[in-house]
Every structure is written in structure tokens, then in C-alpha cells.
Amino acid sequence: MLLSALALPAVGAASASGTPADLFVDNRPGMYCSDTGTGEQSKPYCTITKAAAAVQPGQRVIIGPGRYPEAVNITRSGRADAPISFLGQGVSVTDNDKTVIGGTGTKTTERALSVTGAQHVLIKGIDFFASQEGVHVENSSDITVLRGTVTGAQSAAVRVTGSSARVTLGKLDLTSTIGSGIAVDGGASATVVSTNRIKAGTGAAVSVTDAPGTVVVANSVQALCTAGIELAGASPGAVVENNVISPVEAYGTLPGSCAEERPAAVRVSAPSVTGSKVDYNVLDTANGLAAYAWSGTKYSDRAAFTAATGQGVHDAFANPHIPQRGDRHAAALPTVDSADENAPGLLAPEPYEPGFEDDPLTPNSGTGTGIRDRGAQEYRNVGTAFTPLGPTRVLDTRLGIGAPANEQVNSYLELQVTGRAGVPATGVTAVVLNVTVPQTWDSGYLSVYPLYGWSGTSNLNWLAGETVSNQVTVPVAANGTVGFVPHTPYGVHLIADLAGYYGVSGSGFTPTAPARALDTRTGTGATQAPVGPGGTVDLQVAGVNGLPAAGITAVTMNVTVTDGTGTGFLTVYPHGRPRPGTSVLNWTAGRTLATLVTVPVVDGKVSFYAGSSGTVQFVADVAGYHSDQGHQVYHSMTPVRLLDTRADTPTLCQAPPRPAAAVPAAGTLDLPVCAAAEATSVTLNTTVTETGAAGYLTVHPHGAARPLASNLNWTAGQTVPNQMVVQVLDGKLSFYNGSAQSTQLIVDLVGYHSF
Incomplete structure (x- = not known):
């Protein structure tokens, strides 16, 4: 897991007793660690065990990247207003850069980390390797374990037991578990299991036994031989919501060694039914898997389960898998934009984490904002959908529409596009404008782009006395504006007509x-x-x-x-x-x-x-x-120059650059568009220049017959840009120069559609 956001903090002020505000552990060569010092940043401890024995309430233990082959036992407590924190400093996904507790080989530990009889402790950003249990919490309260992985544990990746109370286990990746994923037992109460990815082996992914008040929410679970989530013994008052549960067999072959080949996704014992709630879960009933075993009765039909128990009203008994290729919305996506944000125990994104994304083609059916996904993983890169408007004039500097009247633009004009002319104030990523420069005094060109964006593209080019137009699809800046920059010795008037916008809803x-x-x-x-x-x-x-x-x-x-x-x-x-x-x-x-x-x-x-x-x-x-039936969404992007025939141009496809050379008369240039690898169509700003004779340009999918169509027309000596939307079939486009003379060609990718 990427933990780069846990950057090394500045050293805090020392306490009155001379104890540093933070303790440091770093056993890497050159860090001059010592277990005989006080754990200052300049001379950190070599072992976490030493820091755990010295830490005081309110202190943080900052642990450097690397492996710590020890079994750590935390027994010291913080306070509610001054917790103790153990923070790993892993920065990448390689073993050398992660913070890992536990031994390997002949030094393998049964448990990597134990928390025993402690209170108010945070453990974050640490991976664990052990033969039996990665993390063991016993007779402890107000303990939080966030962000880490467990490898090698044959009993349980994480176990909460004894009289432990209010233990939170969140954002853990337990997909290499051999035994159970998370086991809560032995009288533990009010445990929260939230936003974890768990793929269990021989035990349940989440096993709760004789532990009342357990909250299991927003986890993505796969189980091999037993239930994905199990409330056993007497575990009443549980909440099981927003989980996505799939059998391992849905993605492979179920081994014949499993004693029960058709376990239920969620199993709830009769004593655990009292006061418990299950809802908003997605349970894959593929290959005969039962969704629930509720007080001894199995259910594979959601309506029947609800009718019999009053539970699972918003559950989906469906395949949660989102295709990685092809039409992602060919079938319903039950996990997307459908979680109950009122469920207890949900974890909010941290400041360095991306938030929840609104899939524009899936109705928002959850509570709260309605856009949080079920499970531990948010469906991302969802793109945007189009809402047509107008056409409506939103800018005319001659008449004072969108800018002061009768003032030509000679440097920069910032136009507010959100919150007017039918465009929402928020959730807009790009607008489609038809831009006109009327009655020019001298030759020049115009760039349209978001504030502080990239301005290397010309969207309109003109000669003195011309009136020129072009459609522009332009990203919207965070403040809801787009910018116009004319490049000409004299100012120009600007006109923009709104055709629509891309956002979180539409077609x-x-x-x-x-x-x-x-x-x-x-x-x-x-x-x-x-x-x-x-x-x-x-x-x-x-x-x-x-x-x-x-x-x-x-x-x-x-x-x-x-x-x-x-x-x-x-x-x-x-x-x-x-x-x-x-x-x-x-x-x-x-x-x-x-x-x-x-x-x-x-x-x-x-x-x-x-x-x-x-x-x-x-x-x-x-x-x-x-x-309304279209399933392809738009991805707005900073323009990428794909081609300039006037210079050697990298292809961006791990191939040699294309040498500078004009497109010959009646010639075709084939251009890879791998900068948008998943594109089904691309939006280009294409310019012809140094045109030797009148002609036209036809752009079409590579491998398809050249159609009777043109995208650009010019006369000799003209420089003419035009936006175009072109279907992509095999990762390439073909550009045909319908002229008796060669022409130079400039192509900028400004966005693309994909499934």
C-alpha cells in the first residue's frame, strides 16, 4: 500500500522533562540507531519494542521503512485526549520501503504485534508478517489499527479477544491471508471492522464469536471455504452494512478440499439475530451460493429473505464485478453510488486520499450524498456525461455579455461558465463552446483553456479582416471559469456560444x-x-x-x-x-x-x-x-500534443519518433493515439498549416475505408484549426490530405470517450 502521505514529521518540541514529543525508530544502515538513547530523530531506536516500552501518552512513535524482525507487545496506554500513536513510514510497495513488523525464515514470529491491556492507541501504516496472527488485541480498549497488510498468518490476520472494547480495524489489505481474515471473539464488544479488503483462506473473512455490538461495514470480502462474514455464538446487536461479498469460486475454481462447498455469504446464528441489522450489502450468489444463513435457514432470494426476516431491504443479491474492458455499464453496477452513508463505523477519506466519485451513468441510490460505493473500493475514473444546452450566447465583448461592453481583449479574459446559462455551479468538468473572433484587425490566433492551464494550442487562427469560428471543448477550472488568450498585435472581440457541459449527470x-x-x-x-x-x-x-x-x-x-x-x-x-x-x-x-x-x-x-x-x-x-442509452463517458484532460509534422514528434507509444515531414499530396498519415489507451473516440484540435494549395482533410478510424467526409477545408497559404471527434477502432487514426500539395499537420488530444 502507498503510504507516502505519512511523510516524516517535524520534530515536536520537547516536554518539560526533556522527553522528545516524538520517538523515532529506524534500523536502516546509516541512521546510527541505538536502543540505549532516548529515541530522538538524530539517534533513533533500533527496535520498536524499545520505543513501545518508553512511549508516553500523547507521543508518536515514528517508524522508518524497512523490516523489524521482532514480536512487538504494546502494553502502555495513552489517554482519550493524548493517545499513543505508532506510525509507519513506508513510501512505496517494495519490501525495502515499507514498514514491516515480524520475522522471516528462522526468525519467524507467531505474532507480529500484540496490544495487551492497553488503551487509546493508534497503529497506522504498518505491515505485519507472522506465522499465526499478524495483530493480536487482547483486553484492550479504544485501539485503532489503520492501513496495513498481513502476510503468513495461518490462524487469523487480526484477532480481537478478551475484554477488548471499541477496537477499530480499518483500511487493511488482508488479501494474502491463509486462515481467517479478522477474528473477533472472547467477549470483545463494540468492535468496528470497516473499509477492509479481505480474502480469507480456511476461515471466515470476518469471524465474530460471542462478541456483541460488532460493526462490520464497507468491506470487500472474498471467502474460500466458509462464510464471508459470520456472527457465531452469541453476538447480538451487530450491524452488517455496505459490504461486498464474493466467493473465491466466482474468480476461480473452488478447491475440492473445502468441507462445505456452498457456504452462505453471511451466516448469523440464532442468538446473534437479536438486535442485529443487515442491509445495503452486495452478495454474490453465483454457482448456487446462498446469500444468508439466518438462524439456520439459508436464503438465495432477496425478497424471500426480507419477507421472512425484515432484513436486507436494500441488499443486492448480484454479481459485484465491474468489467475492466468493454461496456462497463452493459449490466447494472450494484456496488456503485449505493451505500448507506448513515451506517455506523464508516471511515472518511483522509486529507491525502481521493474522495468518492459520482458515476454519471449510475443513479445515486445511496443515502447522504448518494455517491459512496459499497465495499472498501471506490469505482474511479468514471468520466463524465454530457448535457446539451442552447445554443446560448455566454460571451460577446461587443455587447457586454459575460464581459464589459466594447472592450477588445488583448491579453487574457476569464469567463465564468458555471452557475449560469443552465450550467450547474458544481460538478462540471468541461464545457462545449462555439467560439468566434469577429472582424479582426490583424492576423493572430486564440487559445482557450482553464485558468493556469496549458496554452500551447491554438483553437482559432485568422488573417486580418476575417471572422473565424471553432468549437472548443475546454476543461473548467476549479473556480468555474475558462480563459481566452488572443495572440495578436491588436485586441480582438470574442464571442462564445454554449452548446452544453460535461458533468456528473447527463447522456x-x-x-x-x-x-x-x-x-x-x-x-x-x-x-x-x-x-x-x-x-x-x-x-x-x-x-x-x-x-x-x-x-x-x-x-x-x-x-x-x-x-x-x-x-x-x-x-x-x-x-x-x-x-x-x-x-x-x-x-x-x-x-x-x-x-x-x-x-x-x-x-x-x-x-x-x-x-x-x-x-x-x-x-x-x-x-x-x-x-440515454449511451454508455461511453468523457474524460477531459490537459491537451497532449500527438503530432507536429514540422518537427520530430515522439509517438508516446514506445516507438521511435516520427521524423519531421509534411503530409504529401493525396497522402495518408497513420497516427497512434495510445495516450488514451481505452479510448473509443478521441476529441482532437487539429490544425493544418503551410498549405501549398487548396484542399481538405479527412480523419477516420485506421483500418476502415476512407469515408466521403471532410473535417477541414483550406485555401493555399491558410492556417486552419478545427475540433473533431473521431472513432477509434484499433488504437490509430488515419489523416488523409485531399490536396494537390503537401501540408503540415498539428494534432492535440484534448479529451476522449471510453466505456
Whole structure:
């Protein structure tokens, strides 16, 4: 386990008697340890046993990394207001860097650590190796053991016995246990077993015998031959909640040596039923395993168990396994976002630990925040889902929207995006904006990124006099803002139209191979005719080109305007809604321009409006769609440069760098995208520059036929960026240069979708 957060503390002030506030133990070479001193940092003790005999209430024993081949017995007590602490200083997962108590070989100890007749003691960040018991707590109270592993114990990894009371065992990794995991017996009371990973061998993972008031919560348990959790003898008043219990056989073959081949996941004796509560557990009943043996009766059906006992109302008798590959949400995830946060004994994350993550595709069914998972492990890297909005104008420096009116931006503009225009104040990771720079005075480029983020990408490039637009998916800073930095000799006005946001709720994504949905030149998706001034084209997207007929919330398309006979702008918006005062493209006569658009879908359609002084042709290629049935989530990231053909570029895939070379005319460049190894589609900001002739760029999944689609269009000498969303099939993308001359290509990865 990583214990780097337990960094070596500063030496505290000495007490009036001259005793140091902290005692130190470090037997590594060069630390000049001695058991004849006072355990100061400059001359630490060599053994933990010596420190345990000297420690006083309120003191901490700081134990350096390494192995301590001794059997330690703690008998001294702290006070409620001044506990004694034993803190390991392991910094990594190697044996040399962990703090390990216990002998090996001929020096093997039966017990690594014993706490006998002591009170108010904390033991944290220490691993244990012993032949019988890693940790033994007897006739002690208010003892806490946190964060550690136990190896080699054939009786029990941890045992609490005698008249012990209020012992907490938390965040332990006991997955190499030979015997029982945690054994609570001998009249112990009010023991808390919380947030542990336990894989038991010949005994129960958590065995409670004649120990009233035991709390067993939020553990991830696998048992081999007996119950995962057992309340035996007379152990009334127990609470068993938020645990995830699986048989070892669910992940392998159950050995034939087991005396009972179908043990119940939880076994509760008749005397232990009184006052006990079981609920919010996930119990895997695979291969005939019973979920409960309750007062001698086995139950494999949750409804029947609840009807007979009144218990387990929120239990799930289901497979808790979350697939590591493929569609993680193809089936329900019973462990995710479903714990009872009101259960006693739950341990909060420490300051250096990550908190609980809200899976955007799983309903929050737990109590409290509703996002804590059951078991000891939180499902992480859950990604975010998309909520389409608008399009809504959130920035226009000409009109004072989102910034002072009539003030051009020449350095940096910070735009608040959360808490306005339908975007929540919290839980937002990225926003999708269509950004426009109108009526420029000189050439330049614009970078859009979060505050203190990376600014090496250009999202828009322009020449003097141009009006340019591009869709941008940009991470949101912790204060809910995004930043705009123009790079130009003169200031520029900025316009941003909100298309939606990524957060802890919304719709999943489904990428598609580029598919032409609209081409007014050929009659695809609309009448074969140019669109006149003020004309509107309603495009059916649901039920077409492989898209589902219902459930689509938004569609992502690469939209192109061409053959314009006058100047104009394009607005793409949800069908049937009032046309907003926004635009996604601006053109002049004769120009061919493309941009990515993500737009809400209403009635299965989207609408295209030509705010033009002449006629124009519209082309749209679908790249994917968001829906309630989509199971792919978005991962926003700091941009990663995948390619710059102007320079030797590392591939990030443990392969030689690609030598600098332009993409030749009618040539294809295949690019690995292993920076997002699990990606089903990637979001790229792609720029062409040093273009020798007019042309277009088509980006498509490697290995698939090049589609009739384009992502970028340019004229000779232009530098043009465009955001694109491209499906990934085999870890590579193909970039086709549809030009009579070579072009240079720059590709930045700004995010990706995955299951």
C-alpha cells in the first residue's frame, strides 16, 4: 500500500522533562540507531519494542521503512485526549520501503504485534508478517489499527479477544491471508471492522464469536471455504452494512478440499439475530451460493429473505464485478453510488486520499450524498456525461455579455461558465463552446483553456479582416471559469456560444464512423438545391445512418458550408425551438469552411439556418451522438500534443519518433493515439498549416475505408484549426490530405470517450 502521505514529521518540541514529543525508530544502515538513547530523530531506536516500552501518552512513535524482525507487545496506554500513536513510514510497495513488523525464515514470529491491556492507541501504516496472527488485541480498549497488510498468518490476520472494547480495524489489505481474515471473539464488544479488503483462506473473512455490538461495514470480502462474514455464538446487536461479498469460486475454481462447498455469504446464528441489522450489502450468489444463513435457514432470494426476516431491504443479491474492458455499464453496477452513508463505523477519506466519485451513468441510490460505493473500493475514473444546452450566447465583448461592453481583449479574459446559462455551479468538468473572433484587425490566433492551464494550442487562427469560428471543448477550472488568450498585435472581440457541459449527470456518447447526413448539392438529407438567404433546412438525424430512432439528446456533426454566393453565417439549433441569436460559421463568397457542431436534438431533428446575402450549400457528417442509452463517458484532460509534422514528434507509444515531414499530396498519415489507451473516440484540435494549395482533410478510424467526409477545408497559404471527434477502432487514426500539395499537420488530444 502507498503510504507516502505519512511523510516524516517535524520534530515536536520537547516536554518539560526533556522527553522528545516524538520517538523515532529506524534500523536502516546509516541512521546510527541505538536502543540505549532516548529515541530522538538524530539517534533513533533500533527496535520498536524499545520505543513501545518508553512511549508516553500523547507521543508518536515514528517508524522508518524497512523490516523489524521482532514480536512487538504494546502494553502502555495513552489517554482519550493524548493517545499513543505508532506510525509507519513506508513510501512505496517494495519490501525495502515499507514498514514491516515480524520475522522471516528462522526468525519467524507467531505474532507480529500484540496490544495487551492497553488503551487509546493508534497503529497506522504498518505491515505485519507472522506465522499465526499478524495483530493480536487482547483486553484492550479504544485501539485503532489503520492501513496495513498481513502476510503468513495461518490462524487469523487480526484477532480481537478478551475484554477488548471499541477496537477499530480499518483500511487493511488482508488479501494474502491463509486462515481467517479478522477474528473477533472472547467477549470483545463494540468492535468496528470497516473499509477492509479481505480474502480469507480456511476461515471466515470476518469471524465474530460471542462478541456483541460488532460493526462490520464497507468491506470487500472474498471467502474460500466458509462464510464471508459470520456472527457465531452469541453476538447480538451487530450491524452488517455496505459490504461486498464474493466467493473465491466466482474468480476461480473452488478447491475440492473445502468441507462445505456452498457456504452462505453471511451466516448469523440464532442468538446473534437479536438486535442485529443487515442491509445495503452486495452478495454474490453465483454457482448456487446462498446469500444468508439466518438462524439456520439459508436464503438465495432477496425478497424471500426480507419477507421472512425484515432484513436486507436494500441488499443486492448480484454479481459485484465491474468489467475492466468493454461496456462497463452493459449490466447494472450494484456496488456503485449505493451505500448507506448513515451506517455506523464508516471511515472518511483522509486529507491525502481521493474522495468518492459520482458515476454519471449510475443513479445515486445511496443515502447522504448518494455517491459512496459499497465495499472498501471506490469505482474511479468514471468520466463524465454530457448535457446539451442552447445554443446560448455566454460571451460577446461587443455587447457586454459575460464581459464589459466594447472592450477588445488583448491579453487574457476569464469567463465564468458555471452557475449560469443552465450550467450547474458544481460538478462540471468541461464545457462545449462555439467560439468566434469577429472582424479582426490583424492576423493572430486564440487559445482557450482553464485558468493556469496549458496554452500551447491554438483553437482559432485568422488573417486580418476575417471572422473565424471553432468549437472548443475546454476543461473548467476549479473556480468555474475558462480563459481566452488572443495572440495578436491588436485586441480582438470574442464571442462564445454554449452548446452544453460535461458533468456528473447527463447522456452517454456513442461514436460512429463518419457518415454523410446532409448534402444539399446531391439531395442527401434535404432537397437538392442551394439554400437561399434566410433559408432553413430541417435535418432528420434520428433513425438515419445507423442512429437510433429515439432517445437521442444531442448529435455531433462536422458541418461544412460551400459555394456561397455572398457573405453569411450559419446557425444550427434544435428543431422546433426558436432560432437563437448565435452562429457556428461565418463565410464570405466562394469560401469553403468546416466546423464541429454539437447540438441538441428535438423531435429527432436539427435545423440549419442560412443568415446569408446569397445562396449557399450545406454539408453535414455525423461523428456520434449522445443518448440515454449511451454508455461511453468523457474524460477531459490537459491537451497532449500527438503530432507536429514540422518537427520530430515522439509517438508516446514506445516507438521511435516520427521524423519531421509534411503530409504529401493525396497522402495518408497513420497516427497512434495510445495516450488514451481505452479510448473509443478521441476529441482532437487539429490544425493544418503551410498549405501549398487548396484542399481538405479527412480523419477516420485506421483500418476502415476512407469515408466521403471532410473535417477541414483550406485555401493555399491558410492556417486552419478545427475540433473533431473521431472513432477509434484499433488504437490509430488515419489523416488523409485531399490536396494537390503537401501540408503540415498539428494534432492535440484534448479529451476522449471510453466505456
